[in-house]
Amino acid sequence: MIVPYSHVIVLAGIVFLMGMFCAVTRRNLIMILLGLEIMLNSGAIAFIGAALRWQLLEGQAIAIFILAIAAAEVSVGLALIVCAYRRKGSVDPGAYN
Amino acid sequence: MTLYSIIFYVLAVLIIASTGLAISRRNLVHAVVYLVISFFGVAMLFYLLGAPFLAALEVIIYAGAIMVLFLFIIMMLKVEAFEERFFPIRQWLPALGMCVIFIVAGAFMILGDPDTRIPLKAAAAEPVAFGHYLFQAHWLAIEIISLLLLIVLVAVLYLGKRKEQYK
Structure with missing residues (x-):
């Protein structure tokens, strides 16, 4: 017996909220991307908990896809940040409008 | 309170504390290093919840590859001198409102469903x-x-x- 499923969901929700807060309030493109990573990770936590709750492997398969999507998203995002930095010389999102 | 649940709560505190430290650091390198600790905690949590293969992938891909990519970009771009300022308070208000809605909806979802109180059985894929x-x-x-x-x-x-x- 581990913990009730609701505790896993609460943990994933708190981590998601932290990622959202980071993505919304920080004025730095790299920190915004880190916030997105935290949010994707919390989704993976919720899926793994659900896979154990219903004893199905689908949740773990989705978690692998989340991992691949996160890798793809972060590489494109960082390439775009490098592009934008070359153009404006800053990573402040306020400098691009 | 079994040993598994104690491990779960210790890991949860580790994950939340290191993520909170990561999102509040001004120095980007410190933020990335705290986030690596958080991802190690998540990997151990995956192992506890019965996904040993995903725990290994989490360490290799998230903590190993993605965070090193972030470190390379931070070192390339020289953003250390950039004076970061947080948003003014009126831009925080929509964010806080969204957080409150999220928390209320989540609490209703968890408290309204009695299925979520069933303890998880330990199993491993x-x-x-x-x-x-x-x-x-x-x-x-x-x-x-x-x-x-x-x-x-x-x-x-x-x-x-x-x-x-x-x-």
């Missing part, structure tokens, strides 16, 4: 069984993901080129 399952039931999704990664590779190579090379 063997990596071999998981691999067989993945390539039998989700082979098309695996192919699509591999195609996506190829497209991302091409896109990153295109974006990373210097503009002078086009002329």
Whole structure:
């Protein structure tokens, strides 16, 4: 017996909220991307908990896809940040409008 | 209170504390290092929840590859001197309102469903069984993901080129 499923969901929700807060309030493109990573990770936590709750492997398969999507998203995002930095010389999102 | 639940709560505190430290650091390198600790905690949590293969992948891909990519970009861009300022208070208000709605909806969802109070039974998916399952039931999704990664590779190579090379 581990913990009730609701505790896993609460943990994933708190981590998601932290990622959202980071993505919304920080004025730095790299920190915004880190916030997105935290949010994707919390989704993976919720899926793994659900896979154990219903004893199905689908949740773990989705978690692998989340991992691949996160890798793809972060590489494109960082390439775009490098592009934008070359153009404006800053990573402040306020400098691009 | 079994040993498993104690491990779960210790890991939860570790994850939340290191993530909170990561999102509040001004120095980007410190933020990334705290986030690596958080991802190690998540990997141990995956192991506890019965996904040993995903725990290994979490360490290799998230903590190993993605965070090192972030560190390389931070070292390339010289953003240390950039004086970061947080948003003014009137821009915090929509964010806080969204957080409150999220918390209320989540609390209703968890408290309203009695199924969520059933304790989880410890079980582990063997990596071999998981691999067989993945390539039998989700082979098309695996192919699509591999195609996506190829497209991302091409896109990153295109974006990373210097503009002078086009002329």
